[in-house]
Amino acid sequence: MHAHLPADAIRFRDQVREFLREHLDDELRNAARLTTGVHTEIEAGQRWYRILARQGWIANTWPEAYGGTGWNALERYIFGIECFKAGAPLLFNGGIRHLGPILMAEGTEAQREKYLPGILCGEHIWCQGYSEPGAGSDLAALKLKAERQGDHYVLNGSKIWTTGAHFATHMFALVRTDDSGARQSGITFLLLEMTTPGLEVQPIISISGDHELNQVFFNDVRVPVANRVGTEGDGWRVAKSLMQHARSNNVNTGWVREALARLRRLAGQEASGQGGSLCEDAAFRRKLAEAEIFLERVTVLELRVLAATHKGDSPGAISSVLKTLGSEVKQQITELAAQAVAWYGLPFQPEALNPYAESPFVGPAHALTALPTYLNERAATIYSGASEVQRDVLAKRVLGL
Numbered sequence: 001m002h003a004h005l006p007a008d009a010i011r012f013r014d015q016v017r018e019f020l021r022e023h024l025d026d027e028l029r030n031a032a033r034l035t036t037g038v039h040t041e042i043e044a045g046q047r048w049y050r051i052l053a054r055q056g057w058i059a060n061t062w063p064e065a066y067g068g069t070g071w072n073a074l075e076r077y078i079f080g081i082e083c084f085k086a087g088a089p090l091l092f093n094g095g096i097r098h099l100g101p102i103l104m105a106e107g108t109e110a111q112r113e114k115y116l117p118g119i120l121c122g123e124h125i126w127c128q129g130y131s132e133p134g135a136g137s138d139l140a141a142l143k144l145k146a147e148r149q150g151d152h153y154v155l156n157g158s159k160i161w162t163t164g165a166h167f168a169t170h171m172f173a174l175v176r177t178d179d180s181g182a183r184q185s186g187i188t189f190l191l192l193e194m195t196t197p198g199l200e201v202q203p204i205i206s207i208s209g210d211h212e213l214n215q216v217f218f219n220d221v222r223v224p225v226a227n228r229v230g231t232e233g234d235g236w237r238v239a240k241s242l243m244q245h246a247r248s249n250n251v252n253t254g255w256v257r258e259a260l261a262r263l264r265r266l267a268g269q270e271a272s273g274q275g276g277s278l279c280e281d282a283a284f285r286r287k288l289a290e291a292e293i294f295l296e297r298v299t300v301l302e303l304r305v306l307a308a309t310h311k312g313d314s315p316g317a318i319s320s321v322l323k324t325l326g327s328e329v330k331q332q333i334t335e336l337a338a339q340a341v342a343w344y345g346l347p348f349q350p351e352a353l354n355p356y357a358e359s360p361f362v363g364p365a366h367a368l369t370a371l372p373t374y375l376n377e378r379a380a381t382i383y384s385g386a387s388e389v390q391r392d393v394l395a396k397r398v399l400g401l
């Protein structure tokens with residue numbers, strides 16, 4: 001792709017590379033290397049977030065009027081690819097990706113003034129409170145009750161699978177304000193602070209040993225009506241308007257390409273058991289080649305989405321195909337890494353993945369992240385729209401089945 005970049009895009013790429021060379025220190029790179037889930041350890045991630053914020057590069061999907069970079073789709077793509085190549089931390093940035101655009105489109109001026117600066121500088125960390133026990137793929141089944149009492153809503157119920165609720169300062173949430181009519185029309189979109197009395201966060205530790213997920217309980221949590229985005233009962237439309245965009249943003253083949261390069265290096269260090277390295281093993285090489293071909297197919301889809309957004313068009317259903325196949329290719333590559341390290345993947349040592357713990361670990365360094373990453377990636381075909389549901393949508397809307 002780079003061979004066809006126009007001259008101004010090449011200049012932009014070089015500027016990004018220079019910035020990354022200057023600002024990505026060993027501590028940040030090490031934290032990024034130890035990332036096994038959707039974001040890097042939060043302390044390191046937030047340090048990187050603030051560095052980008054100071055440079056004015058954190059909100060690269062926002063218009064300049066709101067403090068964004070105003071970059072076009074190609075520049076955003078180049079920036080993403082270069083960050084992955086340079087080994088930058090993965091950010092926890094729901095505020096930038098989801099809430100900011102919602103507030104720009106649907107929020108009041110007071111809400112924009114109150115919340116956008118905190119997102120831009122990294123002081124506010126936003127988690128997403130949509131899913132509930134019994135409401136995931138069928139999100140309209142959500143029950144968290146918000147009862148109007150004067151100037152406040154009083155919330156009772158729970159949210160689940162809330163990534164980052166344990167370190168987030170704020171949550172944007174879908175709540176039920178009416179259960180008398182159509183399910184979608186009784187849903188309202190609210191903003192709340194995680195320190196509000198009555199709100200309790202309980203950890204969910206995943207099979208890899210990571211703590212990313214939580215269940216959040218609400219017991220008479222009072223949220224000002226002024227924190228409502230859109231009108232009462234309009235939350236479904238507010239949340240839905242951004243889902244397709246979020247899906248197409250969810251995959252960046254830069255990450256997968258780096259994972260594949262890492263897998264090749266890893267296979268070069270692992271013995272095949274028949275003399276020579278795993279890279280020389282014909283059966284393993286075949287699997288690598290299959291993964292690479294799959295990745296090329298996904299890259300073509302990604303470039304189609306990029307071309308559509310660059311022209312200002314909506315990518316439409318391709319973003320669902322990209323989300324589905326993009327998460328599957330990630331799983332394929334992380335599965336091969338787990339196969340390559342074999343028994344070195346077995347020791348359970350989550351503390352060794354904390355970049356600040358300097359904890360000793362069993363086995364070679366290159367094997368440390370393989371199994372936890374493999375386990376974490378199982379979730380990629382579930383969150384942001386499960387693959388089965390995406391395929392149903394495509395079958396109905398695109399194929400007309």
Ligand SMILES: Cc1cc2nc3c(=O)[nH]c(=O)nc-3n(C[C@H](O)[C@H](O)[C@H](O)COP(=O)(O)OP(=O)(O)OC[C@H]3O[C@@H](n4cnc5c(N)ncnc54)[C@H](O)[C@@H]3O)c2cc1C
Nearest residue numbers: 128129130131136137161162163379382383384386388389
């Ligand atoms: C790692 C991770 C992070 C997450 N982070 C967040 C977060 O920050 N905030 C948040 O709100 N939520 C979050 N979620 C929740 C996520 O959005 C839900 O897990 C997802 O929507 C699926 O819902 P569910 O878990 O209830 O599974 P279900 O909807 O019960 O699905 C179970 C299985 O049934 C299949 N299925 C369901 N319906 C259909 C159908 N109609 N046709 C065919 N198959 C179907 C699904 O594909 C799946 O295989 C996260 C989930 C994970 C795994």
